[in-house]
Amino acid sequence: MIDALEPPNDARHFLYRVVRWGLRVYFVSLLVASVYSLLWVFEIAGVLPRGLLSTIWIGIAAMGTVFLALLVPLFYTTRPGSR
Secondary structure, X not given: OHHHHOOOHHHHHHHHHHHHHXXXXXXXXXXXXXXXXHHHHHHHHOOOOOOHHHHHHHXXXXXXXXXXXXXXXXXXXXXXXXX
């Protein structure tokens, strides 16, 4: 009776993997928010130069744009239907 209520083993394994990835994303986002907050406090306190934080964000945006520009052609060349 209890075996009928439990999900199959593959579904449970998939659920564990989804939860594990969710926790990883959550912890990384907490880490990024904490580092950003610390840098922001340092900038307000005058420890960091005024434009450093905005320069960091512009660099992150530029790296993301380059990553996407490289990822799109790679995606279309690796599709099995394109051969």
